[in-house]
Amino acid sequence: MIQERPWFKSYPQGVPREIDLEEYRSVVSVLESAISLYRDRVAFSNFGKSLTYGDVDTLSQQFASYLLNELKLKKGDRVAIMMPNCLQYPIAIFGVLRAGLTVVNVNPLYTPRELKHQLQDSGASVLLVVDNFGKTVQEAISGGSTLKQVVTTALGDLIGFPKGAIVNFVLKYVKKMVPEYDIPGAVRFKDTLTLGRRQALPEVDIAPDDIAFLQYTGGTTGVSKGAMLTHRNMVANMQQASVWIGRDVKPEGELIVTALPLYHIFALTANCLVFMKFGASNHLITNPRDMANFVKEIRDVKFTAITGVNTLFNGLLNTPGFENVDFSRLHLTLGGGMAVQRAVAERWKKVTGVTLVEAYGLTETAPAACINPMDLKDYNGAIGLPIPSTDACLKDDDGNPVALGEVGELCIKGPQVMKGYWQRPEETAKVIDSDGWLHTGDMAKMDENGFFYIVDRKKDMILVSGFNVYPNEVEDVIAGLEGVLEVAAIGVPDERSGEAVKVFVVKKDPSLTEERIKAFCRDNLTGYKQPRYIEFRSELPKTNVGKILRKELREPPRPANVR
Known part of the structure; x- marks a missing residue:
């Protein structure tokens, strides 16, 4: 009731x-309905370049064809996409869905540790990544992965000449936002579209209960x-x-x-x-x-x-x-x-x-x-x-x-x-x-x-600017830093982000500093998961079975003379 x-x-x-x-x-049915109704309307624009619904139709079919005809992916295989908002994004997700495959959305700001977990857990066959984050991918897959293919692209690749070339040059050589990386066997996104164009997209039956997104x-x-x-x-x-x-x-x-x-x-x-x-x-x-x-x-x-x-x-x-x-x-x-x-x-x-x-x-x-x-x-x-x-x-x-x-x-x-x-x-x-x-x-x-x-x-979830942060993940990472005996994470109110991460640390090594912890977190946690505040304590409050009482950490400390 x-x-x-x-x-x-x-x-x-x-x-x-x-x-x-x-x-x-x-979702493909909705896309195809929109294409038939609004083919000549602008669907997406970025950096001054626009794609119509008709463009999205053509390009997403080409990417779908590449996935099925060239890579021989099978219905239900997972394709990971790791990029910020750019024109490649809608083409990629609609291409994956039209091929009867599953999109695995990946935060491009992930550390190699976080990316490795997501790729392994999802069993992704393909990863599409923007060059800016190629170095992260290189490190994440260095010990082996389920990936059959990595596809790379630069942010300006679909903007057209000369603007796209200028955007790519500025990002790489002026703003230094594209670190050098080496992923053997990687192919460029534009080349996948060329390859996909050569063969027709097979018909794929997509059922309502098929997984669209992980x-x-x-x-x-x-x-x-x-x-x-x-x-x-x-x-x-x-x-x-x-x-x-x-x-x-x-x-x-x-x-x-x-x-x-x-x-x-x-x-x-x-x-x-x-x-x-x-x-x-x-x-x-x-x-x-x-x-x-x-x-x-x-x-x-x-x-x-x-x-x-x-x-x-x-x-x-x-x-x-x-x-x-x-x-x-x-x-x-x-x-x-x-x-x-x-x-x-x-x-x-x-x-x-x-x-x-x-x-x-x-x-x-x-x-x-x-x-x-x-x-x-x-x-x-x-x-x-x-x-x-x-x-x-x-x-x-x-x-x-x-x-x-x-x-x-x-x-x-x-x-x-x-x-x-x-x-x-x-x-x-x-x-x-x-x-x-x-x-x-x-x-x-x-x-x-x-x-x-x-x-x-x-x-216990912490909500930082709309992103979920779970204390256990933050704690697991910091506990891996030499010199940490115990750690607990909570969310505290923050005017800018709604909540921010605060951690309480008990030292094993007396020389452990706040900056060392923050540097370690920068290497292992996405920005919004990193602690903004660190407080050292001699011990953490626990239940009689040893579970850390985060609730007590959220409460302001009582004066010493109060029982």
């Missing part, structure tokens, strides 16, 4: 309670796990989000700024896939951390929509010149990935004239589970309403529903919930119960109108 569904009475006019799951058989996310064990997102999961979430925003989509054509990386589930679904249904154009930002150039790039674009995390919006608002950007066509701003702060949302509305609408989701829900109404007048502090075909409930520690207004663990059920974790049935069973409810680990409450509010997290 679950609570009643009061959220339906708060649904925006015209939004159905259920979606049509049978309209599209796969989307890696942290776990309570500290091991990164691949959430199996099927074509049905992805299509369902595309349909759910589409009907939610559909009334607000402009018929003359949408242009959405895509600054969050497409390897992140939020941008992948919300920007790349959902807006594809409407024949929209994705304006890809390759390096959103360079805020000055980001603002310069969108100043005169006349974009209609933008998605982001709180830190991105806050960064834009604090970048000189942002107030002079042309917001005349902007009508949709969606925030997710981490909590949107009231101060940021109110300032966004003041500067742009558009409400920053908060949404909530997880990698495991492909990702959207709750979204606020798009016609929201002002920030309301809620994560929104469960979207069509989605059930939500709040449960106590015994699995019983809590009363209205009380706090419980938010649980989600719907067609967007993942198939499970790749080759980890025990981990899957920990989060999806026997009734099919996904336990999010987030503690929430619901009001009488069906709006949900996150109040805390049950699990």
